[in-house]
Amino acid sequence: MGKLLCDSSTVAETFQSSSPTVAWRDPPAKSAPLDEDPIEALDLVDQSTADAWDAVLGLEDQQRRHLQRLHAKGVLWKHPEEDDSSLPQKSMVFRLSHGGEVSSDGNCLFTASHKAMMAAREVDARELRRRTVRRFLEDYGSASVEERDVISDVIRHLYAPDLRAGWGIHVIQEVKLLAKKDERVSLDSAIDELLQLGMQRELAAESIYKERCIPVSDGPSWAKYMLISGSPDDEYDIITLQYTEEGLLTIDENREGHAAAFGDDIAIECLATEFKREIYVVQAHGSDAMVDEENCVFFLPHRPRTRICEPPFFLFMKGTGWCGAGADHYEPLIAHPLSFVSQEKVAMVL
Template sequence: MLASDMDARGLRRRTVRRFVEDFGSVSGEEREAINDAIKHMYSPDLKNGWGIHVVQEVKLLAKKEDRVALDSAIGELVLLGMQREMAAESIYNERCIAVNDGPSWAKYMSISGSHDDEYDIITLQYTEEGLLSIDENREGQAAFGDDIAIEFLATEFKREIYVVQAHGSDAMVDEENCVFFLPHRPRSEICEPPFFLFMKGTGWCGAGADHYEPLIAHPSSLLSQEKVAAVL
C-alpha cells in the first residue's frame, strides 16, 4: 500500500510495526543504543542537561481505563494535606509506564489521539528548581513524531526523509531565519525519491515544533547552497 493511500493512523501503525520488527532483530548493542536514545528523550536524568535545556519533560503512559482510579488516588493524597501537583507527580510516577525503552516507545508512538487508544500521555515538566507543571492530557492528544519514528517511516517506504526545520527571529539561535536540513535515511536500501517535511521551530526553546507539513519538491537546475532554501 502506498503512503498516499493511508490515513495518519495507518501511517503511525505501520511505522510502529516496522520499529517493533526491526527492534526485535537488532544486536544487543544496537538495542541498548536505541533504548538509551529513547530514555534520553522521554525519561531524562533530571540531574543533568540544564546547561542546554530550560525545561525538561518526562513522558508517562496512563491506561485510559485507569484514569478514574488514578484521580481517586491523587485525591486521597490531597485530603492528607499534599499539594495536588505533588500528589499527581507521585501517583503518576508510581503507577504509570515510563517511556524509557523500545517496548514503551512503541506504546507511546501508537497513541493517535483517538478514543480507541489504550493509553493517555502524561507529561511532567521540570525546571532545574523542580516540578514546573503537569499536563494530564484529558483530551487524549496524539504522540508527536520524533527522529526515531521518522527513521522507521523512511525504512518502511525505503525512501529518505528530509526534515526542513526553520526558526524565525524569535528563536534562541544566533542568526535570524535559520533553516536546517535534517536527513533521515532508511535502515535498508533506498528505492524511491525522498520525502520532504517542513517543521517550524517554536521560539521559546528554538528546537521544538507544533507539527510537520509535507513539502512538494520539484527537480530544478543546480543552485548554490545559499539559494536552495528559497526554492523550497
C-alpha cells in the first residue's frame, strides 16, 4: 500500500535550502527546447501490439479508455535540466504499459519501483527502502534547524496529527507509534497492571503505548518508521491508534509484526534523489470523482533534489473517488521508449 497525503511540491520545498552553506539542490537549470533534441531511440515494442490495459482489473471504462490512449500515442517527457546534463537525450516519448500486480503488504512503493526501474537483481525492494532512508538521513543531516522544523511539521501532519483539528477533512485519523520488538513483553505487563486497576483494555493499551512508544513526529523517527518492512529483522513494530472525532476507535497492535511502513511523498522524493530520476505517480480516478474522461488521469511529478541524470520512471495508482478511495496501492508502469513523435501527436506532454 502507499500513502499520498501531502502535496509533493510542499515536501520538495521543505528540502530546499535557503542557506548558502547547504547544497540541497544544484543551481537552477534551463530546459532544452524540443526542436533541438530529436531522439534517435528505436521502438522497443511493436506499435500494433494489443494493449495490455485490457487485462488490468479494477478499472472503469473511462479510466481504461484514457490509459489506452496514453499507451497508443505515448507521453512526451522534456528534460528540465540544462544542456550539459549527463543524460544525452533531452526529450523522450514513452509508451506506458501496466507492469503487473505487486503484493499489498505495505512494501508496494518499493516493489513497484523495483519493477518500474527494471533494477538489477541485487537491488531488491528492501534495498530500495534502505537506500531511500539513507538518502533522507544524509539530506536531513545537512539541513538547517529551520528546514528540519519544517520537515518535522510535515511528518507530524502525516503520522501524529493534532486530534483537535482536521475533522472537516477526515472521518478517521491515525497516530503511528513505534514499539521496540524486544520491549513488547514489558509493554504487555504494563497494560495488564492497568487492567487489574479496572481500566478498559483499549484505553489501557492507548495509555501505555502513548507513554512508552516513539511517535512518528520528526526526521529521526520517520527514518525508523520507514525502515520497517514487516520482517522479523525489523527493530520496531508499528502500533496504529485510530480515532474518530468522538475519541479512540481502535488499536492495531500488530502483534505478529507483519505491518510495513507505507511509502509516502517524502520517500518518493528521496528515492528520486537517490537515483537522480524524476518519478511520476500516474493516478486514475473513476466516475464518482466527478471528473470527465479527459481529466480522470493525473501525472504527479516528484523531482530529485539533484541534477537529473536518468530518464523518469512511472508508478500507477487507481482510485475510485476524488479523495483517493482505493488509491493507496502502487503498481509498476513500464515505460517503453519510442521513436521521436512530434509534440502535437503525443497524448500528453509532461
